Amino acid sequence: MRIVECIEKKRDGKQLSTEEIQFIIKGYTEGEIPDYQMSALAMAIYFQGMSTKEVADLTMAMVHSGDTIDLSSIDGVKVDKHSTGGVGDTTTLILAPLVAALDVPVAKMSGRGLGHTGGTIDKLESVPGFHVELDNEQFVKQVNQNKIAVVGQSGNLTPADKKLYALRDVTGTVNSIPLIASSIMSKKIAAGADAIVLDVKTGSGAFMKDLDGARALAQTMVQIGNSVGRQAMAVISDMSQPLGFAIGNALEVKEAIDTLKGQGPKDLEKLCLTLGSQMVYLAGKAASLEEAEEKLKAVMANGRALEKFKVFLQSQGGDSSIADDPSRLPQAQYQIDILAEQSGVISEIVADTMGVAAMHLGAGRITKETVIDLAVGIVLHKKIGDKVKKGDALLTIHANTQELDEVKTLIHESIKIADKAERPTLIYDIIKG
Numbered sequence: 001m002r003i004v005e006c007i008e009k010k011r012d013g014k015q016l017s018t019e020e021i022q023f024i025i026k027g028y029t030e031g032e033i034p035d036y037q038m039s040a041l042a043m044a045i046y047f048q049g050m051s052t053k054e055v056a057d058l059t060m061a062m063v064h065s066g067d068t069i070d071l072s073s074i075d076g077v078k079v080d081k082h083s084t085g086g087v088g089d090t091t092t093l094i095l096a097p098l099v100a101a102l103d104v105p106v107a108k109m110s111g112r113g114l115g116h117t118g119g120t121i122d123k124l125e126s127v128p129g130f131h132v133e134l135d136n137e138q139f140v141k142q143v144n145q146n147k148i149a150v151v152g153q154s155g156n157l158t159p160a161d162k163k164l165y166a167l168r169d170v171t172g173t174v175n176s177i178p179l180i181a182s183s184i185m186s187k188k189i190a191a192g193a194d195a196i197v198l199d200v201k202t203g204s205g206a207f208m209k210d211l212d213g214a215r216a217l218a219q220t221m222v223q224i225g226n227s228v229g230r231q232a233m234a235v236i237s238d239m240s241q242p243l244g245f246a247i248g249n250a251l252e253v254k255e256a257i258d259t260l261k262g263q264g265p266k267d268l269e270k271l272c273l274t275l276g277s278q279m280v281y282l283a284g285k286a287a288s289l290e291e292a293e294e295k296l297k298a299v300m301a302n303g304r305a306l307e308k309f310k311v312f313l314q315s316q317g318g319d320s321s322i323a324d325d326p327s328r329l330p331q332a333q334y335q336i337d338i339l340a341e342q343s344g345v346i347s348e349i350v351a352d353t354m355g356v357a358a359m360h361l362g363a364g365r366i367t368k369e370t371v372i373d374l375a376v377g378i379v380l381h382k383k384i385g386d387k388v389k390k391g392d393a394l395l396t397i398h399a400n401t402q403e404l405d406e407v408k409t410l411i412h413e414s415i416k417i418a419d420k421a422e423r424p425t426l427i428y429d430i431i432k433g
Contacts (some may be wrong), residue, residue: 010044025061050178062186065160071192080193087355088242093256097309100148126250130318181220195231195282203240205351234431241349244268248363248377250329330375332398347421357410385423
């Protein structure tokens with residue numbers, strides 16, 4: 001078997017066999033297939049696509065290119081959630097304790113952020129004392145005991161994906177649905193999930209800007225999961241504006257606490273209930289999505305979800321009193337309101353630009369070496385479709401500097417006020433397996 005024959009086969013729109021895909025991934029991971037040949041294959045896939053079977057084979061070949069996590073000693077169905085990313089996406093902080101309160105085991109591996117704002121680990125480290133350094137025995141014990149634990153990504157998971165993604169990033173082949181889907185699903189499967197719930201974003205702040213592309217990606221990932229023996233469902237949700245109100249690490253932790261109390265932004269709460277109901281249903285804790293959602297609402301209302309959040313924080317060394325007193329979280333030195341320059345209706349809040357503004361405050365990483373300022377960020381007071389009067393506060397900047405000209409410019413570029421505007425749809429579609 002030769003790689004050039006595989007390249008020619010895919011170039012001509014033919015289907016690669018399981019053996020050919022395994023040969024390609026093994027050879028590339030071990031350095032036997034050079035970057036220039038893998039680049040050619042990636043470009044052929046970009047233009048010719050892949051069948052459902054090919055994408056499933058590619059996913060599993062990447063899974064087996066490195067370590068896999070064995071969660072079999074954890075009781076129950078392990079359901080993982082993955083979001084394709086966005087601005088103000090605090091869902092993991094809410095969903096983990098929310099579904100764990102219904103005895104769904106949440107054994108979560110999360111990462112740090114690079115770009116707009118911090119990742120889940122960065123947000124959790126806003127809590128004084130919280131740490132993610134658990135060995136496998138501690139991790140399993142904690143999930144069995146408390147139904148929830150979150151650790152940092154570790155080990156040699158999917159090295160083929162890491163190598164291929166870096167190559168795609170410099171060869172114009174990132175935006176390929178088969179390659180995106182196999183990249184995401186290989187990591188989730190290698191991390192030991194029995195079932196996977198996917199939150200696929202669409203809009204200005206999302207990787208997939210248009211709804212058709214987001215739907216195609218969601219359908220492909222659900223098909224992969226089902227074809228390799230995992231249960232999978234997906235939600236296609238809006239990211240044309242930031243999710244919720246808070247953008248920034250400690251600010252998002254506070255917003256997660258508010259949401260667990262039933263006092264958070266309605267869009268964030270609705271998305272968490274939609275994703276959470278899928279997790280509860282796939283875990284076998286409800287007979288329908290409707291029943292699952294009612295159970296989730298109940299544990300928010302009776303305080304069990306917030307109590308689970310406290311147990312989670314305390315078990316990983318965190319100060320659980322922040323759930324009752326969020327002022328114990330890191331606080332920025334300055335709070336500066338940005339005022340509306342005219343009356344009307346908010347017609348646009350460009351999520352990408354708002355995320356960049358928060359990054360310039362220090363809430364995100366420009367490079368891997370950047371030290372995040374956990375206290376800073378932006379809190380919106382208005383969303384698309386809200387009426388405003390001239391002089392109203394549109395948002396508050398939380399900063400540790402008063403040199404904010406660049407940040408203010410980005411914010412003014414991001415927010416538009418018009419005579420009228422419709423509120424965007426939050427959830428466009430649900431893809432079931």
